[in-house]
Amino acid sequence: MRSNRIRSFAPIADRRARVLILGSMPGVESLRRRQYYAHPQNLFWRIIEALLEIDRGTSYSGRARALKARRIALWDVLHSCVREGSLDTRIEAEAPNDFERFFRSHPAISHVFFNGAKAEASFRRHVLPGLGAGLRYARLPSTSPAHARLPYARKLSAWRVILGAVRNDRRKRK
Numbered sequence: 001m002r003s004n005r006i007r008s009f010a011p012i013a014d015r016r017a018r019v020l021i022l023g024s025m026p027g028v029e030s031l032r033r034r035q036y037y038a039h040p041q042n043l044f045w046r047i048i049e050a051l052l053e054i055d056r057g058t059s060y061s062g063r064a065r066a067l068k069a070r071r072i073a074l075w076d077v078l079h080s081c082v083r084e085g086s087l088d089t090r091i092e093a094e095a096p097n098d099f100e101r102f103f104r105s106h107p108a109i110s111h112v113f114f115n116g117a118k119a120e121a122s123f124r125r126h127v128l129p130g131l132g133a134g135l136r137y138a139r140l141p142s143t144s145p146a147h148a149r150l151p152y153a154r155k156l157s158a159w160r161v162i163l164g165a166v167r168n169d170r171r172k173r174k
Contacts, residue, residue, distance in 0.1 A: 005093070006031060007080045011102065012064045013073030019111045019165050024118040025078045027086030027144075035060050036074055039086070041145035043152060044115065047159050071166055073106060077122040087146060091118065096126035103131070110135060111165040116142030136165075 008025055023036070030038040037044035045063060049056055054066050067074055075097065082093040103109060112135055114120035120139045140162075141147065141155045 005080050005082050008076040008078060008097065009034065009036065011073055011075035012036065012067055013075065013102075013106060014068045015106060016071050016108060017068070017073035017106050018071040018108050019113065019162055020073045020075065020106070020109050021113050021115060021162070022119045022123060023074075023076045023115045024122055025076055025081050025083065025091060029086070037143065039145060041148075042143050043145075043155060044143040046152070047143060047156050050156055051159060051163055071108070072162065073109065075102070077119050077127065091122075094122055094126065096122065099127045100130060103135075111162075112137050113162055113165075114139040116140070116144060116147065 006025065013020075026036060027039055027042075029040075030036060032038070046056075048054065048063065048067070049058070052066050052070055054063060058066070064074075077096055078091070078094050079097040080095045081091045083090045112123070114123065114137070117139060120137075123137075138161065141150050141158050143155065
């Protein structure tokens, strides 16, 4: 069965962003709800809520505002692809987002964090060759329920690097 081309969303970001978190492509539930990481078993928002001390009952728009307030942007590497289901391993016919334009309009970004291996691989293949130097990159453990073998506490610990990047970058700019 041939799948239809699916498309990602606009980034959650403002011009003050210093950190960019990249996924690969929203899953079926996220596409249906038009929200990043909408699958209830995906740990992304649970981790962000813990790191940013956001109440668990906060709305999606409230969580997006909290990311922006902490100067954290959220987007996907891929603008569109062909995929049946939600698994990254099923992604075909990748088309990346326009990162040249994104980084031009978000010049304070110094760190890019990948939510899993597929986001990193797609970025390195499609985007990195056209970018200049100056950004720092790191892959974090995937928050996807498909990667449940690593416990939540270890994922949360690994994701704390984001807070350090925002704090350290703020100190350098003073």
